[in-house]
Amino acid sequence: MCLGVPGEVVEMDGDTVLVDVGGTRRRASLMLLDAEGVELTPGDYVIVHAGFAIQKVDEQAALETLRLMKDIS
């Protein structure tokens, strides 16, 4: 229920977005994303929860986390 999953933006369509979640395509509302603060383009990833995109995934931050993990291992 609280399951949020990363989905890849396939297509923008006004206040919704078509996302690919592990091979399944579904529509997600953009009502909970700050329209001015978050710019989305196809290829970006968002966390999708109960039919809504709740956050854009920050690729640079992800790469930095992977680097930190590599550094200690």
Add this chain to the structure above:
Amino acid sequence: MSSTIRYIDEFRRKGPARAMLRRIEDVAPRECVSIMEICGTHTHSISKYGIRGAVPTGIRLLSGPGCPVCVTAQADINRIVEFSRRNPSVVIATFGDMLRVPGTFSSLEKERAEGADIRVVYSPLDALEMARRDPAKEVVFYSVGFETTAPTVAATVIKARREGIRNFSVLSLHKLTPPAMKALLDSGDVNIDGFICPGHVTTVIGAGAYGFIAKDYGAPCVVAGFEPLDALYGLYMLLLQLRDGRAEIEIEYTRVVTWEGNKRAQEVMYEVFERADSRWRGLGEIACSGLRIRGEFSHFDAEKRFDMGYVDCDDDQAGCSCGEVIKGLVAPSECTLFATACTPETPMGPCMVSSEGTCAAYYRYERI
């Protein structure tokens, strides 16, 4: 341009996981420590990837009140079951896990078999769509969930009002995470040395929301993601804090979580909801720990639109330990019903029903 990473496989690699476990062994304290996670997805991840058994024995990984189905009070389960029985013409839409939760006398699943119109949805928007398509039917969305789910329901209510859909309402049983953590610490029932905080709840509320836990209770917190490497690295960060005598809020899940959270989602949530006292299974009544619909949106409040009734009752059925499991006091395997009378096919309590429940995770992945 397509992203270079896909955010799943990169965080599930075995080599780095093994290396991370060695680092965890390096920094693990000599004395026992209890680390609590408070998110059903972490519970599931820790069980599924065998993390509980892989870390040094002195590190106890406890599951707290992180499953929204499980923390719903029995009296609230009973009243929706009763409501469905008395109102067979009203559509009750809800998330799948709620159907099989046993009430004291029946469940939504049993009432559906008897003719009640109960439908499973993936999103509150699906329930709104049902109302739109069938204006002659009242649709009640039976809504549980923490700060991740509440904004999605609030956005749906706003959409209903904007589009003039009047046959849609919400029974809000939403709950807030930080007040439950505070109640757990205040109770003194369970010793918690640090928290792994929920990734997607914190995406909404921001990591700053846990500041009081570090400051007032001296317990370090790390907000972690849900993949195995995230959980291991989050645990490593927490153990470093304990080793160094620090109590700070740190974010492992930086690709999604910020200090302030998703402001837009917070605005939407508090446009529709306001804080109210709420009853939790196992934890009892906690001040300002729930969300009720504001007066301006009372047309969409099922409690205002219908006689929902409320009969107080004990939370746990005879022998069921869900209330204690939710607090991290009892491990599922310590419950006398676990895997005997209580299984996913014949659940006695919500922790065995929900895919996020602690008992369901232990049954599926950690049963010896």
